[in-house]
């Protein structure tokens with residue numbers, strides 16, 4: 001899934017309305033698993049000047065980055081974090097890890113060849129899904145459309161209870177999804 005979509009869907013599923021005090025930790029937890037990917041991309045593109053193709057086929061495949069990215073998408077580790085902080089009575093940290101866990105569960109069915117090792121550190125198993133949110137060889141046109149509609153729908157629901165700033169951000173994410181879909185699949 002696209003990173004902004006995780007933030008919107010996780011908020012809709014976990015916050016019980018965008019006015020909740022847990023909005024920030026939920027958004028942070030929804031985005032956190034993809035932060036290493038963003039850092040890798042910006043570093044390779046703007047510090048080293050590599051073209052996108054080489055970033056994904058070479059830099060992304062290095063063990064250091066794969067371990068970091070896959071570790072951040074670990075179902076057992078994020079579940080453990082959510083349970084430990086919930087038991088300790090720290091709802092913001094529990095919400096952060098619950099949101100990261102939901103991110104991993106959202107990615108699981110829509111990554112094909114680029115599947116993460118979601119069961120680290122216990123197993124290196126990768127579920128190669130028949131579906132992909134970006135790869136047209138794996139029905140990405142339909143998968144990305146379903147993702148876009150879910151995110152736009154969730155943004156609409158959240159927007160009805162949100163502040164003006166919140167509504168603006170949600171509208172921006174919805175617009176970004178529409179533009180991206182057009183750029184990636186229709187143009």
Ligand SMILES: [Zn+2]
Nearest residue numbers: 033034103107
């Ligand atoms: Zn991810």
